[in-house]
Amino acid sequence: xxxxxxxxxxxxxxxxxxxxxxxxxxxxxxxxxxxxxxxxxxxxxxxxxxxxxxxxxxxxxxxxxxxxxxxxxxxxxxxxxxxxxxxxxxxxxxxxxxxxxxxxxxxxxxxxxxxxxxxxxxxxxxxxxxxxxxxxxxxxxxxxxxxxxxxxxxxxxxxxxxxxxxxxxxxxxxxxxxxxxxxxxxxxxxxxxxxxxxxxxxxxxxxxxxxxxxxxxxxxxxxxxxxxxxxxxxxxxxxxxxxxxxxxxxxxxxxxxxxxxxxxxxxxxxxxxxxxxxxxx
Numbered sequence: 001x002x003x004x005x006x007x008x009x010x011x012x013x014x015x016x017x018x019x020x021x022x023x024x025x026x027x028x029x030x031x032x033x034x035x036x037x038x039x040x041x042x043x044x045x046x047x048x049x050x051x052x053x054x055x056x057x058x059x060x061x062x063x064x065x066x067x068x069x070x071x072x073x074x075x076x077x078x079x080x081x082x083x084x085x086x087x088x089x090x091x092x093x094x095x096x097x098x099x100x101x102x103x104x105x106x107x108x109x110x111x112x113x114x115x116x117x118x119x120x121x122x123x124x125x126x127x128x129x130x131x132x133x134x135x136x137x138x139x140x141x142x143x144x145x146x147x148x149x150x151x152x153x154x155x156x157x158x159x160x161x162x163x164x165x166x167x168x169x170x171x172x173x174x175x176x177x178x179x180x181x182x183x184x185x186x187x188x189x190x191x192x193x194x195x196x197x198x199x200x201x202x203x204x205x206x207x208x209x210x211x212x213x214x215x216x217x218x219x220x221x222x223x224x225x226x227x228x229x230x231x232x233x234x235x236x237x238x239x240x241x242x243x244x245x246x247x248x249x250x251x252x253x254x255x256x257x258x259x260x261x262x263x264x265x266x267x268x269x270x271x272x273x274x275x276x277x278x279x280x281x
Contacts, residue, residue, distance in 0.1 A: 009063040009240040012233055013074075017056035024049035051081060063240045071241045078234050085227050092220040095120055096213040099206075101162065104172050109160035111171060112206035121212065125205040134208055135199045144168035144197055162214075166207025167198050 024046060055077045062071030099117045101110030114122060125131055138144075143163055150158070160168075174187035186201040198204050 007063075009233070009237050010060055012236070013056040013059035013063065016052055017060060021049075021053075024053065051077070055081065059237065063237075068241065071237065075234065075237050075241060078230060078237065082227060082230050082234065085223050085230070089220050089223040089227065092216050092223070094118075096216045096220075099210055099213050101165075101210060107156060107172065108158060109165050110162075112162055112166050112203055112210050114202040114206040114209070117206065117209045117213070121209050122205075125208060131205065138163060138167060138199065138204075138208075139195065144194070148194075162207035162210035163204070164207070165203070166201065166210075167204035170198055170201075171203060 055074055058070045058077070059074040061067055062069075062074055095118045097118075099112070101112045101116075104111055114125075125134070143161075144167060147154075147160070147164055147168055155169075170190035171184045171186050173184055174190070175181065175183065176187070186198060186203050189201045190198050
């Protein structure tokens with residue numbers, strides 16, 4: 001039973017090793033896909049996939065082949081990974097605690113305001129180069145093309161995604177008949193051209209951040225589950241490391257060595273003490 005933890009760690013790391021492949025594939029697909037406009041999660045997904053691949057390989061080799069240094073590296077990286085996931089989870093909940101949109105009277109959909117989101121998220125989308133990449137991505141995904149034929153009745157009874165609400169139409173409060181009345185600045189950014197619409201509106205940037213906020217909340221919940229799972233695996237890994245250390249030494253229950261061929265450093269010392277004890281008694 002003393003090798004049970006090694007067996008468990010071996011199987012768990014074989015499973016996570018295989019699971020890291022689709023994670024890396026998903027990150028590569030998100031990086032190249034023209035339908036995914038949120039690059040916030042692409043890089044973390046790739047990093048997590050490669051880290052899981054490396055530590056799973058080290059843990060599998062260390063547990064199954066009694067390689068103590070591989071298990072030591074595995075436990076060290078696992079400790080940093082647990083800490084990083086905990087920090088990322090807390091940071092994610094803090095950054096995405098704001099937002100959520102505002103209900104519109106008589107409508108199913110919500111509208112989103114940029115000032116409702118955290119300064120860190122706003123800074124990302126307010127960068128002209130970054131926003132240009134997101135704008136081109138939304139254009140190529142034809143997100144607004146699916147609602148171009150909607151009637152006023154559809155806008156009253158059908159829901160919109162955050163990006164559709166912010167980028168594909170002007171704010172509901174806009175009144176273009178009242179030219180002298182002060183209105184939302186986004187009302188003047190709106191253009192009927194399919195390549196313009198409200199892509200330069202703050203509401204469009206807010207819609208993108210709302211999508212990011214929702215995805216980040218899901219990722220944070222997944223991170224909590226992963227942290228609990230990794231802590232359990234880390235505990236079993238510590239037992240496996242102790243078993244491997246016993247196998248490399250002459251401690252009880254370890255893998256026995258032929259002491260006459262490879263004596264320990266204290267072999268002669270203990271033999272001398274035993275001989276003296278027998279002489280005295």
